Amino acid sequence: MTFLSSEESVIENDESLARHSFVVQEYLIMEDLLYVLIGIEGNYVKFKREGEGIVFEVDNGLDGTLFQMVERMLCMSEWYLFLKRFCDEHAKFEYGFVQHAFCHCVREILQDYLTLIAQLEYQFNRNELTLQRFWFYVQPMQSKMKGIYSLAMSIEKSNCKGGSLLSLIYDTYICYSGDEKIKEMYCNILRVTSEPYYEMIFGWMSKGEIRDPYEEFMIKEQPEYSKEDLKEDFNDGFWTSRFVFVNDRTPTFLEKYQKEILQGGKCVNVMKEFKKNFKKMKFQDFNKNKISEMNIEANESLVNFLKEKKLKSHILSLKQFFLLERGDFLTHFMDISSDELAKKNREMSMTKLQSLLELSLKSGTSAFNENHECVKCDFSIMSLYEQLKRIISVNENGMIERMRNELNGFESFILDYQVEFPVSLIVSKKVLTKYQIIFRHLFNCKHIERLLSETFSELKPYSIPLGDSIRQKMLNFIENIQYYSYFEVIEPNWNYFINKLESAKLVDEILKIHSDFLDTCLKECMLSNEKLLLIFEKMINLCHLFCSSVFQMTSNQINLNEFNLQLSQLDQNFTLEAKKLVESLNYFAAADYEHHMSNFICFLFIVNLVCRLDYNFHYSNKEIN
Numbered sequence: 001m002t003f004l005s006s007e008e009s010v011i012e013n014d015e016s017l018a019r020h021s022f023v024v025q026e027y028l029i030m031e032d033l034l035y036v037l038i039g040i041e042g043n044y045v046k047f048k049r050e051g052e053g054i055v056f057e058v059d060n061g062l063d064g065t066l067f068q069m070v071e072r073m074l075c076m077s078e079w080y081l082f083l084k085r086f087c088d089e090h091a092k093f094e095y096g097f098v099q100h101a102f103c104h105c106v107r108e109i110l111q112d113y114l115t116l117i118a119q120l121e122y123q124f125n126r127n128e129l130t131l132q133r134f135w136f137y138v139q140p141m142q143s144k145m146k147g148i149y150s151l152a153m154s155i156e157k158s159n160c161k162g163g164s165l166l167s168l169i170y171d172t173y174i175c176y177s178g179d180e181k182i183k184e185m186y187c188n189i190l191r192v193t194s195e196p197y198y199e200m201i202f203g204w205m206s207k208g209e210i211r212d213p214y215e216e217f218m219i220k221e222q223p224e225y226s227k228e229d230l231k232e233d234f235n236d237g238f239w240t241s242r243f244v245f246v247n248d249r250t251p252t253f254l255e256k257y258q259k260e261i262l263q264g265g266k267c268v269n270v271m272k273e274f275k276k277n278f279k280k281m282k283f284q285d286f287n288k289n290k291i292s293e294m295n296i297e298a299n300e301s302l303v304n305f306l307k308e309k310k311l312k313s314h315i316l317s318l319k320q321f322f323l324l325e326r327g328d329f330l331t332h333f334m335d336i337s338s339d340e341l342a343k344k345n346r347e348m349s350m351t352k353l354q355s356l357l358e359l360s361l362k363s364g365t366s367a368f369n370e371n372h373e374c375v376k377c378d379f380s381i382m383s384l385y386e387q388l389k390r391i392i393s394v395n396e397n398g399m400i401e402r403m404r405n406e407l408n409g410f411e412s413f414i415l416d417y418q419v420e421f422p423v424s425l426i427v428s429k430k431v432l433t434k435y436q437i438i439f440r441h442l443f444n445c446k447h448i449e450r451l452l453s454e455t456f457s458e459l460k461p462y463s464i465p466l467g468d469s470i471r472q473k474m475l476n477f478i479e480n481i482q483y484y485s486y487f488e489v490i491e492p493n494w495n496y497f498i499n500k501l502e503s504a505k506l507v508d509e510i511l512k513i514h515s516d517f518l519d520t521c522l523k524e525c526m527l528s529n530e531k532l533l534l535i536f537e538k539m540i541n542l543c544h545l546f547c548s549s550v551f552q553m554t555s556n557q558i559n560l561n562e563f564n565l566q567l568s569q570l571d572q573n574f575t576l577e578a579k580k581l582v583e584s585l586n587y588f589a590a591a592d593y594e595h596h597m598s599n600f601i602c603f604l605f606i607v608n609l610v611c612r613l614d615y616n617f618h619y620s621n622k623e624i625n
Contacts, residue, residue, distance in 0.1 A: 017044055018061025025063050026131050029070055033134065034121050036074065038114065039081045045070070047077070054078045069135050076113075076142055079149040083110055086152045096161045096214035097196035102152075102169075105189045109148050116141050140181070147182045151189070162216020163249035166194055170252050197251065201261055202286045205294045208269030210243075218250040219243050219262055227273070227421045236428045239266070239511070257291045263508055264295035267302040270422050274305070299506045302422070306510075309423050310371075312501070315514075317371040318427065321415060322435040323490050324442050326365045333360035334450060341409030345379055348409050353377050376416040383411050384440040385537040392530055410447050415439055426510060434518040438490075441527060445482045448540060451547040452478065458554045466567045467550065473574060474543045480612040488608060489524040493517055524606075531584055539577045546570050578613065585610045 017025050032042025041047060044059040056074050058067060087103045087110070120137060123129040151172055160168055173186040200217045203209050210221050225242040243266055250258055319325045334341070337356040340348055354377050361372045380387065414436045419427050452475045459467050497517035504510045519528075526532040549570070553563040585606055 016061040017059045017063075020061075022063055022066075025061075025066055029062060029066055030124055030129060030131055030134055033070065033073060034117060034124060036077050037080065037117055037138075039077060039084070045074070054081065066131060069131050073135060073138055073142070076138065076145050079145045080110065080113065083145075083149060083152055086156065090155075094214065096216045097200075098162050098165050098193050098216055099155075101193040101196050102155070102165065102189065105192050106148055106152060109144055109185075113141055113145060143179055143182055144185055147176075147185060148189075151186070161214065163197065163218050163251045163254075165216075166190070166197060166251035166253075169193060194251070198286060198288075201254075201291070204265040205261065205268060205291070205298065208265055208267075208272040210265075215246075216249060218245060218247075218254070218258065219265065220246050227424070236430050236511075239425055239428070242266075243269070254288060257288060260291050260295040263506065264291070264298040267298040267507060270302055270425070271298075271305065273421070296505070302507055303505060303510070306422060306426065306507075309420075311423055311426055314371055314374070314417075314419055314423055314427055315501070317369055317374065318417060318435055319494060320366065320369060321372075321375050321417070322439040323494070324439075324446075324486070327446070328364040329360045329366040330443065330446060332364055333357055334446065336360065337409075341413060343409060345407050345409070345412055348379075350377070350379075353409070374418050376418060378414050378416040379409070379412040380407075380414050380436075380440070381412075383407060384437070384444060385533065385540075387440075388437065388527055388533055389530075392528060392533070413440075413443065425507070426514060431514060431518065434515075434522060437527060438518070438521055438525065441525060442482070442485060444540065445478050445485070448543045448547075449475065449478045449482070452543065455547055455550040458550050462560075464564070464567070466564070466571060470546055470567060470571050470574065473571075473578075474546060477539065477578065477613065478543065480609070484609045484612070485525050489521055493520050493524070529588070532581070532588075535577055535581045535584060539574065539581065542570060542574045542577065546574075582610055582613055585613075 017028065020028065029044060032045045035042045036045045036047070044062065046057040047054050048057075049055075054077070056077075058070060058074075062070070083106050087106050090099050091103045116138065120129060120134060123133075151169065154168060154172070155165060158164075158168060169186065169190050173183065173190055176183050176186060197216070200211060203211050204217075204219065210217060210219060212220070220243070222242055222244060225237040227238050243262060245258065245262065254261070321329075324330060333356060336359070337353055340353055340356070357375070357377045361367065361375060366372050382390070417427065417432055417435070452471055455467075455471055459471070494517070497513060500513045501510065504513060522528045526536060546567075549558070549563060549566045552558045553560065558566075588606065
C-alpha cells in the first residue's frame, strides 16, 4: 500500500478539504473512510491498483494530524479487497476441501469486519463518532485483518492446498508470538480447516476408502496393483505399493501418526473386500488421539480374520512341505518319479508329475495335512545356484531360454503353494520364492545323497578303495550340510519365529518376522554369501561328476584305468574345495567376532558346522599341490 504525496495528488474537487475547518475535515474524511474501508472510493480518498498493491490518493488539503490517522487505517481497505478477491477465487472446486474451509474462516472474519463498519456508520450518523474513536474501535479488527491477510498472502504465493496448506497454517500458528487473540484466531482457523482433512482420515481408517477428488490427502491409491498380483509380483506390490504416502500432503502435526494412518486404512481396505465390519466410531468422536486406537483395532480385526482363514495352518504346512519337516512324501516322490525327473525340461510331462506328487502326498503322513491340496509341482527356468547368483548379483547375464531347455527335472523341480486372498498377503510370491529356494537346496542335497547311495551298490562288485573313500567323503559332506540346515538353522529359527508370530498383533509385524525368519535361514544355510555359494556349487558339481563317472564305468562307457584317473582328479578337486569351504567358514566366524557375538547362536552354528566338516582337522592339515 502506498500514498501519493501532496504534489502528486490528482484529486479534483471543487470544494477542497483545505477550505474547511478541522471539525468539518474530520467529518468528511470519516464519511469517506466508511466507504473506502469496504472497497468503494470516496470524494477525498481515491485508490487504484498498481501491480499487486493499491495506491491511495488522499486530498492534499487534509490536516496533517487527520492524515496520519487515516493513513493508519487505509491498509484495511487493501486487505479487505484482497481477502474478498481471495475468497471468490479460492472457493472454486479445484482448490479442494481444505481451501474451502479456509475461505469459510476468512468470510466469517470479513463478516465481523463489515459488522464493525456498519456499527461505526450507525455512530457516525448519530454524530457520536470522532476520528480518534474511529481509530480506537478499528484497532482490534485491524490486528485480525492483518493476521488473516498475511496468512492468505502466504497461501496464495505458495499455491498450496490440502495437507501442505494445513502445515503452513500450523507453522504460522506455532511460530507466531504476539497478541494472544491473534494466536487464538490462528488456532481456530487450524481447527476449522483441519476438519475436512480429518474426515478424509476418518473415512480411510473406518471404511478403507480414499475420498480425495482434489489430491489433498497424504495417501494416494495406485490401482494398477491388485490382490491378484500377490501370486506373481515378487515385490508384494498390493500391500506395499497400492497405497503410498505423498509426503508434501502430510500436515506437520500429523507426521508422527503417518504410519498408523496408512497401516490402519490398509487393514480396513482388505476387510472391506470380504464385507467384514468392526466396531465403528462416530466422526464427532474422532480426533488425532483416536488414530492409534483405530489402527490397533483395524490390525487386530485383520489378524483375527487371517486366523479364521487358517493362516497358522498354512504356515505350518509350508514348514512341512518346503522345509521338509515330514520329508517322507519327498522320498516317495523321488522314487516313483525318478525316470520322469531325469528327462530334460522340454521332454517332461507336467500332468504326470503332478499326479505322482499328489499320490506321494496322499500315501504318507502328509495325507493328514488339510492343506496338502494347495501343493503343486512346478519347474524353474534356471538352476538353484544360477538363481541365487542372480539374486546376489554375481551373474546378471545369461541365456535363460537355453538354461530352461538344458536343465533336467532334478535340477529345476520346485514346489508351489496356492492360497487365496487374504492369506496371500502373508504367503506372497516374495515369501514363497524364499521358501522355494530353501526347498531346492534341501531337495538338491537329498538328490545327491540318493545318487551317492546308489553308487555304493554300483561299486560293490569292484575293488576300488579310492572310489569308496571319495563316496564316503562326499556322503559325509552332504549329510552334515543337511543336518546343519535342519537342526541348527531351520528348527531353532522356526521356534523363535512361531513364538513371535503368536504374540504379533499388527499385520506389518507378521510380515516382518516372517521375512526375517526366511532371510536368516537363507543366510545361515550359506545361500546368500557369494564366496560360500561358489564353493558350495563346485562341491555339488563334483558330487554329480563322481556319480556320473561311476555309472559310466559300470555301464562300460569308460574303462577302469580311465575311471581311476578321473577318481584321482576328483579326489584332489573335492579336497581342495572342502579345504576352501572350511577356511572360508573359519574366516567368516572369526573376521567379525564382535558382530557374531551379537548373534551368538549363529556364531556357534558356524563353528559346529566347521567341526563336523573338518573333524580332526582332516581338511585343514591337507597339503594341496
